[in-house]
Amino acid sequence: MRISTWNINSIRSRLPRVLDFLCRSNVDVLAMQEIKCRVSQFPVEAFLASGYQVFVNGLNQWNGVAIAVRADLDAQVLGTEFSGKIPQPPFGKPPVVEPRALGVRVAGIECWSLYVPNGREIDNPHFAYKLAWLEALRSHAHTLLAANPTALGLFMGDFNIAPCDEDVWDIQEFVGATHVSVPEREAFARLLQSDTLAQAVSLDETAISRIGTDSTNCGGLVEVTRQFAPGWTYWDYQKARWRRNQGMKIDFALATPNLADKITGAFIGREERDGEKPSDHVPVVLEL
DNA sequence: ATGCCTTCCTTCGGAAGA
Numbered sequence: 001m002r003i004s005t006w007n008i009n010s011i012r013s014r015l016p017r018v019l020d021f022l023c024r025s026n027v028d029v030l031a032m033q034e035i036k037c038r039v040s041q042f043p044v045e046a047f048l049a050s051g052y053q054v055f056v057n058g059l060n061q062w063n064g065v066a067i068a069v070r071a072d073l074d075a076q077v078l079g080t081e082f083s084g085k086i087p088q089p090p091f092g093k094p095p096v097v098e099p100r101a102l103g104v105r106v107a108g109i110e111c112w113s114l115y116v117p118n119g120r121e122i123d124n125p126h127f128a129y130k131l132a133w134l135e136a137l138r139s140h141a142h143t144l145l146a147a148n149p150t151a152l153g154l155f156m157g158d159f160n161i162a163p164c165d166e167d168v169w170d171i172q173e174f175v176g177a178t179h180v181s182v183p184e185r186e187a188f189a190r191l192l193q194s195d196t197l198a199q200a201v202s203l204d205e206t207a208i209s210r211i212g213t214d215s216t217n218c219g220g221l222v223e224v225t226r227q228f229a230p231g232w233t234y235w236d237y238q239k240a241r242w243r244r245n246q247g248m249k250i251d252f253a254l255a256t257p258n259l260a261d262k263i264t265g266a267f268i269g270r271e272e273r274d275g276e277k278p279s280d281h282v283p284v285v286l287e288l
Numbered sequence: 289a290t291g292c293c294t295t296c297c298t299t300c301g302g303a304a305g306a
Contacts, residue, residue: 238291250306
């Protein structure tokens with residue numbers, strides 16, 4: 001079975017590329033982020049014609065997530081809300097929960113497509129929102145595993161965090177920036193099983209032991225792409241980042257331990273950053 | 289050279305992305 005995650009940066013701009021990728025790569029489940037459209041604007045018929053059922057969470061031109069599942073697979077929507085309450089952004093009237101999460105149960109696996117808030121700048125209210133959003137995700141994962149330690153759960157998407165210094169082309173360029181800060185890396189680490197932290201994030205021993213001892217309240221997940229698929233998943237459109245190969249590794253798949261044991265490989269579809277109208281992210285594909 | 293790009297909208301300028 002093949003499961004993929006991809007921040008496509010607008011389904012209406014990327015439809016031919018996404019359908020081509022689905023068929024060519026023999027993908028069974030695709031978690032998409034940044035569809036940038038309302039549910040009514042999503043090209044459902046085109047997916048059906050290509051042999052995929054598709055589930056959509058989209059409100060307007062911002063954010064939005066979807067999951068395509070091969071038509072012959074059994075799939076049920078879980079929802080757009082975590083058991084850990086998803087926070088509202090620090091703006092907007094009336095207040096609304098942004099479409100950044102969608103869960104579908106596929107073949108016994110609880111699959112989530114996630115678009116973690118960007119954070120903007122460290123001192124921006126959006127940054128606190130990002131941390132609160134990640135805490136809601138941690139709470140959900142913790143609750144899932146507390147209820148059933150053998151649960152099969154997969155939390156895929158654009159995490160907007162570079163967990164390790166090597167996950168950006170030059171860490172010196174990111175001094176004082178979001179995506180690499182200690183609070184973000186700690187929030188990412190708290191999603192994980194405590195004994196997988198040391199190799200999963202660039203944090204000092206004090207921070208790792210502090211988070212690691214908090215095992216009664218950790219997410220309990222395992223990041224399952226890095227060991228099979230090293231390298232970056234995003235290159236900014238600006239400043240010729242792709243041509244100069246200056247990228248970031250910010251797209252991941254976090255699995256519950258029982259599902260992590262079933263992962264046999266992963267790869268990054270780098271070729272999707274080339275050619276006509278690419279997204280700035282490329283797909284990450286898991287093999288089970 | 290801020291190596292200035294891509295997407296969206298009650299659209300031709302601004303917001304957001306990371």
